[in-house]
Amino acid sequence: EKPQGFPPGPKWLPIVGSIPLIQQLHQFYKFYHLVWQHFTSYYGPVVGFRIGRDKLVVVSGREAIKELYSREEFNGRPKGFFFRVRTFGKREGVVFTDGHDWETLKRFSLKAMKQLGNGRSGMIAHIEKEAAEMVEYFRSKADTELPVDMGHAFDVPVLNVMWALLAGYRFHTDDDRLLMLLSKIHDSFRVIDMSGGILNQFPFIRHIFPEKSGYRKLVQTHLPIWNFLVETVVEIRDKMVPNTPPKSIIEAFLIEIESKNANSSVYNSEQLLAICLDFFQAGSETTSNTLGFGIIYMLHYPEILRKVREEIDMVVSRSRTPCLADRPNLPYTEAVIYEIQRFANVAPLAIAHRALSTTKFYDYVIPEDTIVIVSTYSLNMDKSYWKDPHNFRPERFLDEEGRLVHYDAFIPFGLGKRRCMGENLARSSLFLFFSSFVQNFDVILFEGQPLPDIEGLDGITLSPKPYKAVLKIRN
């Protein structure tokens, strides 16, 4: 039965809740964030409904989202069966956990990232090197004139940045293990359904329908990733030199394990694998999909591309690729990247939160364990805020003097205690990969080939639809 004071929303049917209506609307709209938007237009910024046994609340709009992000009670993550399969049936790692262990691990990871982070010898140097490698690699492709899979063009460099952070080294671009890993990570994004799907509602059905329930696929997709991570951790542990500063997150974590007692619930090898998986999944698709969309938009808006290149040519010249120190001097390029992020809505629903206790929100009662979804899409496409949200217009992020403008409603990385841990890394990667790519290459479609679709594919993250094109070195 619907709890007293629960936010307004569609009808609750016995057992299934609103599932049939949601499925119907999803068929029509194709994207979950549009289904939630549909509800919002009927019921307001806070909508409540039920999916199977789970109560869900979708929060939209600037005011409600800011309020939500400021409240400690909403800092939980869903804890259903589905969200635990990827971490060996337990709640481990930093993305789908909460409470004391999550806080400890988040603090540890942020500190390790900071230590490995900035500066010539750290992550920035890694990303700059990776961007230079990417340009070399695409140059060799451009020479052969073989078509490139543009939807995934940035997967390897982006994953290599993540890998440098986690493991301290990079893969060769054609490394078979890397390609296997990438395809499994992609698959995992197609099988992780943010609401948890049927498996989350009725975990026992995996014994009856291992195939149909999606359980087998879920395990089979994660198995090679787990195995690979285990191998890597063992390799790194065997090579570690005692009493030297850690060169990667894995090394930093292994040092913690060594220094703590063996039964720590936080510093143990399962948690380490869970963290690696979290970073892999949270960091790679988001960044490479954003870049993929960026290139599609540049094909649609050649005039904007021309201006980006003009700025890069003037500030950086064409004799070298951009470095991070150029960023403050390239406000137009930055504005274009902001607009790509706003327009692409790569994480349209952030990552689901959970109410840690029964609490009041606006005039409503949100019961403990309600899953709370933040529609960042509603912020990015708010008409009253942006005026023309459906236009791709980077100038909105510049003032009259051409300086970058920051808006408090532009929060592609979330806010508050659960905000993205990779924001700096992601922003540096987006800047370096995007600017180096457009500085050096033209994307040439085949004769008669339509412009690639602006609209992406639905999933945990939105991804560009795959398409092929030939790269030419820009003259």
Ligand code: HEM
């Ligand atoms: C363009 C790229 C990226 C976007 C748009 C993005 C966006 C987000 C968003 C919206 C959240 C959830 C906020 C919330 O819970 O409300 C999040 C969480 C997270 N992100 Fe990112 N992210 C990006 C790149 C990265 C990278 C590169 C890393 C890793 C280095 C990363 C690691 C994480 C982690 C670990 C969390 C979970 C934090 C927690 O639950 O406490 N992300 N990100």
